[in-house]
Amino acid sequence: MKLNTPYRGFTLSYGAFQAYYKSYLLSSSSHTAISWIGTVQGWLLILIGVLSGPLFDLGYFRSMLLIGNFLVVLGIMMLSLSKQYWQVFLSQAVCMGLGAGLLYVPSLALIGIWFDKRRALAMGIVMSGIAVGGVSYILMFNRLVPTVGFPWTIRAMGFVSLTAAALSIPTLLSGSSIVVRPRKARKLFDKTALKDRLFLIYTCSTFFTFIGYIIPYFYIPTYAKDRLGMSESMALYTLVMSVGASFFGRLAAGILGHYLGSIFSWMLCALAGGILSLTWISIETSGTFIAFSVIWGFFSAGLVTLPSAAFAGICPDLSRLGTRLGMSMSVSSVATLIGAPIAGALVTTKSDGRTSYLGVQLWSGIFLLFAATWCCVLWVTAWKFLKAGWRV
CATH class of the missing domain: 1.20.1250.20 (MFS general substrate transporter like domains)
Incomplete structure (x- = not known):
């Protein structure tokens, strides 16, 4: 049930990226320009999450799970190759934000389907896992950047996300027969x-x-x-x-x-x-x-x-x-x-x-x-x- 943890963790740990970008990779950019990367990522996560709700209701959970994980891992790996502002923006803000948006709402919706009496407890555990993801990524960033450099640090984070996806996808798909059946999609307005x-x-x-x-x-x-x-x-x-x-x-x-x-x-x-x-x-x-x-x-x-x-x-x-x-x-x-x-x-x-x-x-x-x-x-x-x- 920690499907969304690695990706929300990136949003919560963006302060580490903000500091590094301002000092090194994007030192010529302003605090405002660098902040846009993190906030656009968070904005897309919420906005795409809202729009993905009807898709979840229509039974597209498997497609969203696969595409979302692919986009997040792709964004992380492309970030490791980025050297200019527009490259960082497209990989970290846009690509990762779109992928996380496809995963966030469905991962929370599953809690409502699988849990009844202990739904609040399950929600609390999953949401607390976001902090675990944030701490993990910040510690990796702090330890690895001075030794292996920024590109390989980001690749290591990408491999962690890939591993999380590889472990979660089979588990979630094994019980997805309920959620792939189309239901009446809710209205957006x-x-x-x-x-x-x-x-x-x-x-x-x-x-x-x-x-x-x-x-x-x-x-x-x-x-x-x-x-x-x-x-x-x-x-x-x-x-x-x-x-x-x-x-x-x-x-x-x-x-x-x-x-x-x-x-x-x-x-x-x-x-x-x-x-x-x-x-x-x-x-x-x-x-x-x-x-x-x-x-x-x-x-x-x-x-x-x-x-x-x-x-x-x-x-x-x-x-x-x-x-x-x-x-x-x-x-x-x-x-x-x-x-x-x-x-x-x-x-x-x-x-x-x-x-x-x-x-x-x-x-x-x-x-x-x-x-x-x-x-x-x-x-x-x-x-x-x-x-x-x-x-x-």
Whole structure:
């Protein structure tokens, strides 16, 4: 069930690539240009994932599984040969993003088909596996680049992905007789959602969440190196600790959501994330920054897992849940696309030659506080109209 882990891990570990590209491979490119590579990859993963839902319903699971794995491995291998910006963009952003998009939604949909009583537990395990993939790739990157160079490091990652595909494809296909039977494909658009205030407030909440969420993961290594003078290795280990903490954060968010409600827990995580991003401004020592990175990874994990869980509670018709969630995710994917590049444009160089990340920190913190505010509105509105109690 960890089909999506290697590929989502690449998205979560992009901060390692951001730092390396800026220092070496794409040093002539701006922070914004380099950020576009990671955000386009994440955007395509979500957007293609939404569009692939009807294909899954129509019974094309096997084709999507094979094509998706092929595109991801191809993209990784082509990245190892890339030397110019457009080559990196096409291989890492476009090719890998398209392949991962074909795999992501079907891998989650299988959980709903194969699990009933323990579905939430299965979802938590699979989503936590993303952090495992992220940590694994960052450690490989950190250890191998200084010894064998960037091309062979990426090829090694490609072989890991190929191995994961070789192990998962036969396992998943062996039980695919259920999912290859065509079912009624869901619609991509439900116009009645545009008149549903809970849907509109939810979409605003996810948009502001995703526009600020990913930014620290992108800039933790570069901040550690440029501002705090950490070595490249230690800067990457700081990102490893942050991603590793998100593993436990995803599990904790599920428990918190169970007892306090998904929307209320989401609001708390967004508030904590916004405050942490703003406190980042005052951090000037390596030890404090490492502590910040770990705490950030733990609390930010809920910003990924809780929104999907919250949506099921506010959807008036579960037969339209997939369609409406896809519509909301399509809007939110735009936030994923533009958040980090805009933040990168706010990175400036002071008169003394030091790099200032104040714009990055404010961008992430302010938008996460906006997200917490919208979550509060969503919580109050759901409490009022659904009459389901405060734990919604």
